[in-house]
Amino acid sequence: MLSKPKAKGGFTLIETLVSIFLFSLVLIFIIRGFWFAYQLNFVRLVKDEAVKIAQEKMKELRSGDFNAISSSCSPCDPNSTNSSCKKTRKVGNKDVDFGLQIQVTGDTTYKRVTVTVCTSYKDFSKNDITYTLTSLIANREG
Numbered sequence: 001m002l003s004k005p006k007a008k009g010g011f012t013l014i015e016t017l018v019s020i021f022l023f024s025l026v027l028i029f030i031i032r033g034f035w036f037a038y039q040l041n042f043v044r045l046v047k048d049e050a051v052k053i054a055q056e057k058m059k060e061l062r063s064g065d066f067n068a069i070s071s072s073c074s075p076c077d078p079n080s081t082n083s084s085c086k087k088t089r090k091v092g093n094k095d096v097d098f099g100l101q102i103q104v105t106g107d108t109t110y111k112r113v114t115v116t117v118c119t120s121y122k123d124f125s126k127n128d129i130t131y132t133l134t135s136l137i138a139n140r141e142g
Helices: 014-061
Strands: 086-091 094-106 110-122 128-136
Touching: 014 094, 014 110, 014 128, 086 110
Parallel strands: none
Antiparallel strands: 086 094, 094 110, 110 128
């Protein structure tokens, strides 16, 4: 009488291929999640750097001569050839160009100063990343 062969433990080729396929799908979604997190973090870092640049420029204008405050660098352009209208900063591991625009209105007593910082990098709504800071500066001498 012929004996029936005993079943051996292990996976068939089909089971192995299906498990590899499912593992690949899970891995793809995990990698996409990390990529999205990286992009979100980079956009936040660029926005934070734009805020720092605007605050630094406003501090510089406040501490300088009141009569020397004037509008400049219009429109805001990160690709400007004018070095006073452009700043390059290291964000993460990339050099990012920021444009700078200063708009001034007012008289000899107060000036309303608006500093706009822009870059060509986009946020998740596909808009250029821009930050605007406005302040009143008083003439300390008059």
